[in-house]
Structure formats: C-alpha cells, structure tokens
Amino acid sequence: MxxxxxxxxxxxxxxxxxxxxxxxxxxxxxxxxxxxxxxxxxxxxxxxxxxxxxxxxxxxxxxxxxxxxxxxxxxxxxxxxxxxxxxxxxxxxxxxxxxxxxxxxxxxxxxxxxxxxxxxxxxxxxxxxxxxxxxxxxxxxxxxxxxxxxxYRRRQDIGMAHDLVASGKLGRVYHSRVSWKRRAGIPGLKSWFTSADLAGGGAAIDLGPHIVDSLLYMLGEPKVVAVSAVMHGELGRAGYGAMDSAMQMQGSTGLFEVEDLCSALLRLADGSSVALEITWASHAVDDEDISFELLGVDSGLRIFIPRYATEDTITLFGDENGEHYSRRPKITSTGEGHLxxxxxxxxxxxxxxxxxxxGEYALHRTNIIDGLYRSAKSGKEVTIS
Ligand SMILES: NC(=O)c1ccc[n+]([C@@H]2O[C@H](COP(=O)([O-])OP(=O)(O)OC[C@H]3O[C@@H](n4cnc5c(N)ncnc54)[C@H](O)[C@@H]3O)[C@@H](O)[C@H]2O)c1
CATH class of the missing domain: 3.40.50.720 (NAD(P)-binding Rossmann-like Domain)
Known part of the structure; x- marks a missing residue:
C-alpha cells in the first residue's frame, strides 16, 4: 500500500x-x-x-x-x-x-x-x-x-543528507537546487486552499514550508537573508490542475485567488544560494516529485522523491582518483514522519x-515564505529578518 x-x-x-x-x-x-x-x-x-x-x-x-x-x-x-x-x-x-x-x-x-x-x-x-x-x-x-x-525533515534521506553536510563530506555547499513539482496537484480547487484570505497563498505557502524546512535542516540552519521571487496563477485560474479530477473545472473560472507556481532565488548569510521552484500544477511531465540537489565544493548529493517514494532516493556525486562517481546509499522506509x-x-x-x-525555528521559515510573497508582489528582491 x-x-x-x-x-x-x-x-x-x-x-x-x-x-x-x-x-x-x-x-x-x-x-x-x-x-x-x-x-x-x-x-x-x-x-x-x-x-x-x-x-x-x-x-x-x-x-x-x-x-x-x-x-x-x-x-x-x-x-x-x-x-x-x-x-x-x-x-x-x-x-x-x-x-x-x-x-x-x-x-x-x-x-x-x-x-x-x-x-x-x-x-x-x-x-x-x-x-x-x-x-x-x-x-x-x-x-x-x-x-x-x-x-518531511524526519525522512531518512533528509536525515542522511543532514549528517553528510554536518560531517563536512560535501565541503562548502555553495548552491542548492530545490523543487516540488506537480503536474496536477492543486488541493481543494475552489475550497479554502485556493482562497487568498483563508490560505494566505497557494503553492508557495502550502508546499514551501516543507521544502524550506528540510533544506535549512540539511544545511545546518543557515540564515536566509534575501529572496527574489516570481509567482503565477494561470493554470488554476483557467480551471486546470486540480488534484482531484472530480474537482476539475477545465475552462471555467472558479475561486482561485492564489499562485500555482513560485520560482525564487534565495541568498544566504554565508554567501551561498538556493534556486527554488514550487508548482501545484503545470503542463509538464505527468508526475509529482520533490528534489533537493546540494552542490558542495568537495561532493554533491541529490535527493529525488518521485511520488513520495521512500526508498533509493539519495545519490552522492564526487570525484575519486580522477574519476567521477555516483553512489546510492541504501535507504529503507521513511514513512514515519508525522508520528x-x-x-x-x-x-x-x-x-x-x-x-x-x-517556535523560533518555524518563525524563520515563515519569514522566508512571507518574503517570497513580498518579493513577487513588489517585483524586487526583499530582505529577510
Ligand atoms: N504536514 C503536512 O504534510 C500536511 C498535510 C496536509 C495538510 N496540512 C495542513 O493541515 C491544515 C489542514 O489541512 P487539511 O487538508 O486537513 O484541511 P481540511 O479542509 O481537510 O480540514 C480542515 C478542517 O478545519 C475545520 N475548521 C474550519 N474552520 C473551523 C473552525 N472555525 N473551528 C473548528 N474547525 C474548523 C474544518 O471543519 C475541517 O474539518 C492546513 O494548514 C494544511 O496546510 C499539512
């Protein structure tokens, strides 16, 4: 199951x-x-x-x-x-x-x-x-x-990445690519999820907290000091992209006041950076996946989670004796997150x-998500406290 x-x-x-x-x-x-x-x-x-x-x-x-x-x-x-x-x-x-x-x-x-x-x-x-x-x-x-x-931070692959970064195996992580992409994953189209007042936003506030939290945890709690974001809500407004096909209202306009895509660049206090993309829906590969790529000076790693997979999701990359390597450490089930x-x-x-x-650690995550919305609204990079 x-x-x-x-x-x-x-x-x-x-x-x-x-x-x-x-x-x-x-x-x-x-x-x-x-x-x-x-x-x-x-x-x-x-x-x-x-x-x-x-x-x-x-x-x-x-x-x-x-x-x-x-x-x-x-x-x-x-x-x-x-x-x-x-x-x-x-x-x-x-x-x-x-x-x-x-x-x-x-x-x-x-x-x-x-x-x-x-x-x-x-x-x-x-x-x-x-x-x-x-x-x-x-x-x-x-x-x-x-x-x-x-x-999500309690997943075994995220925990392994956290330990690898902490051990120094990756060297300085200078850039990360992070994404959560859904082909058709707008939850509760026309429900509170797509109401600006009740949800506070769309894909970024819904999925963003998990991937931002997991990333900061893996990187050892660095401070994000600035963000620059763009957001779009075209698909939801056009009636595409409902998670539940029974709720699909293709071609109609319903209550959809939020974004279904957020793309952003995050600057961290140590000079490193993060490219972030979150989509509730997009006319793209018919799937859902979460991805974290941590690029370190000495080695890198990728966690790729298609459809909430819990096994074989992490790969390590590096050079050894003049050769590139990619290794897949064994990951067993990681389904105990919420418990x-x-x-x-x-x-x-x-x-x-x-x-x-x-809740201090959650506050920084909220400041980052809040910054994504401020930046998208103003069209400018904003600073994060
Ligand atoms: N951690 C996760 O992975 C995860 C997964 C799903 C949802 N969530 C979060 O959980 C929250 C709820 O999501 P959901 O999918 O269960 O939503 P839902 O719409 O299925 O349930 C919301 C519940 O809130 C109740 N409610 C609304 N107004 C109320 C009021 N005034 N007093 C008492 N109850 C009231 C509704 O009656 C309903 O039972 C959201 O914030 C969502 O972001 C987190």
Missing amino acids: KRDIYGFSYSEVMNMSEANTSPDQADTGKFRVGVVGLGYAGSTHMKAFSKHPKTVLVAIAGKEADRLVSLSAEFNVATTASDWQDLVADPTIDIISIATPNALHHPIAVAALKAGKHVFCEKPLSITAEQAQEMVAAASANNRILEVAFN AVLNEFIEHVDSGNFGLYT
Whole structure:
C-alpha cells in the first residue's frame, strides 16, 4: 500500500476502523489533547495522539457534523464542538492541536497559548510573518510550547543528507537546487486552499514550508537573508490542475485567488544560494516529485522523491582518483514522519523545558515564505529578518 509521509495511507486516515484507547483505561497523568480540524491532517493527529501512551484525546472540533460523529466514535472522544473556541476554553485540556485552514492557525494558537495550553500546529505556522512573531511571543510569554508539523525533515534521506553536510563530506555547499513539482496537484480547487484570505497563498505557502524546512535542516540552519521571487496563477485560474479530477473545472473560472507556481532565488548569510521552484500544477511531465540537489565544493548529493517514494532516493556525486562517481546509499522506509514529529513534541511537553520550544525555528521559515510573497508582489528582491 502506498504510504504517505505521515506514515499512514490516505484511506487509513479517512476510514479509520482501528480500536483505540478505551475510555475505561486509566488516563490519569496523561496530557489531555484537543484536536481542531477533522480533515486529513486533523485525522492524522487524532490517530497519533490517541495511540501515544502519554496522551489522551479528549475533544475534537470541526465544521463537518457527520465527521464529528464518526471520528468521536472512532476515537472514543467525549467532547465534540463545531468551533475551536470551545476547546480553548476547556480548562481540562493541556494540548491543542491545530489542523485547520491556514488563516486560523494564528488566532487559535494565540488563544490556546494564552489559556496556558501547549500547541502543536500544522504547517504553515501562519499566513504572515507578523502573525508568526505574535505566536512565538505568546508561547514565550506564557511559557508554553509551540511546535509545527515539519514532518518531511524526519525522512531518512533528509536525515542522511543532514549528517553528510554536518560531517563536512560535501565541503562548502555553495548552491542548492530545490523543487516540488506537480503536474496536477492543486488541493481543494475552489475550497479554502485556493482562497487568498483563508490560505494566505497557494503553492508557495502550502508546499514551501516543507521544502524550506528540510533544506535549512540539511544545511545546518543557515540564515536566509534575501529572496527574489516570481509567482503565477494561470493554470488554476483557467480551471486546470486540480488534484482531484472530480474537482476539475477545465475552462471555467472558479475561486482561485492564489499562485500555482513560485520560482525564487534565495541568498544566504554565508554567501551561498538556493534556486527554488514550487508548482501545484503545470503542463509538464505527468508526475509529482520533490528534489533537493546540494552542490558542495568537495561532493554533491541529490535527493529525488518521485511520488513520495521512500526508498533509493539519495545519490552522492564526487570525484575519486580522477574519476567521477555516483553512489546510492541504501535507504529503507521513511514513512514515519508525522508520528516522529508528534512524538518529539510530546517528549518536549513531558520534559518541562518549555522555553526551548517556542517556535523560533518555524518563525524563520515563515519569514522566508512571507518574503517570497513580498518579493513577487513588489517585483524586487526583499530582505529577510
Ligand atoms: N504536514 C503536512 O504534510 C500536511 C498535510 C496536509 C495538510 N496540512 C495542513 O493541515 C491544515 C489542514 O489541512 P487539511 O487538508 O486537513 O484541511 P481540511 O479542509 O481537510 O480540514 C480542515 C478542517 O478545519 C475545520 N475548521 C474550519 N474552520 C473551523 C473552525 N472555525 N473551528 C473548528 N474547525 C474548523 C474544518 O471543519 C475541517 O474539518 C492546513 O494548514 C494544511 O496546510 C499539512
């Protein structure tokens, strides 16, 4: 079965039938979790939190009445709500997990942090840099944890690249080429995903956080100081490129207020650079792939991930004894991304060192994505704080 980067298949998440923690089990001492959002991301959070020995899923919120009924039965959840405020107001909840349209991440997180809850938030952290700053400040001021679901960085190939760069094997990485390309991958055409107000943008804010996070992680957290970007939304506006063919509205004009392509040059503080391209849709090769090419002075590497492949995705390039080489280190399954990130979050909550995890690293990523939009809008290179 094809597995996604969360570690679950889509059908597993949307049609869960596994027996979960019984309400009769002793839950004393466990962190009590409320999940906001009943879609793919929210269901994935529910599954992970309900399985973790240190958490108990006690409440869920969302707009779809039928899914509130089915998911609350599925996970033995006593409290359901149609709006997130009810969960934030519940004094018995320790952790709020946010899996809603992007524009709601900021109000929910700030309210939850102020109410003394820890927050696990889906990517993107927020739709603007200013909002992200407020979220991090709220975590800090209230001594609570704020973490973002950057699950791709937990892939084995990304981890291997991180270790190779850290070991010095590549020498100085002076340039990287990074892309996520889809032939037809606009999620939820005419839904919140393609609304500027609710999503905050299109391909760049949807896919950008994952590849920017993975790249910065591999490179050892360099600072991006400037970006220059262009964006286009032609295909979506013309009705092409829906991920779900049932939603295809070829030839029509629907709610499509965002970009389906972003191309950018990033300048890093150490003088190195990154060429970035993200497409939700394009009349090109009929496929989807994610690619990272790190060009170092001493050697280079490429991670090429066609259709979320989890094996044989990394190749190393270099010269040895006057000959070029390309080697493929063995990669086994890397499908535990979301579970790993969530487990780490719970470990951090359990550690009591809340001040170490206030979302600072996510803030820099948000500043970069925000910079892409500022640059595309102004037609100029912009600086990143
Ligand atoms: N980490 C990843 O790889 C990954 C994958 C998919 C989605 N996501 C992110 O997860 C988030 C949700 O995406 P999705 O695909 O699950 O979306 P979705 O549209 O399937 O689900 C959104 C949910 O939010 C709920 N919601 C909307 N307004 C609400 C309100 N006022 N109160 C309570 N609930 C409300 C909706 O009822 C719905 O259940 C997005 O931010 C997306 O970027 C991340």
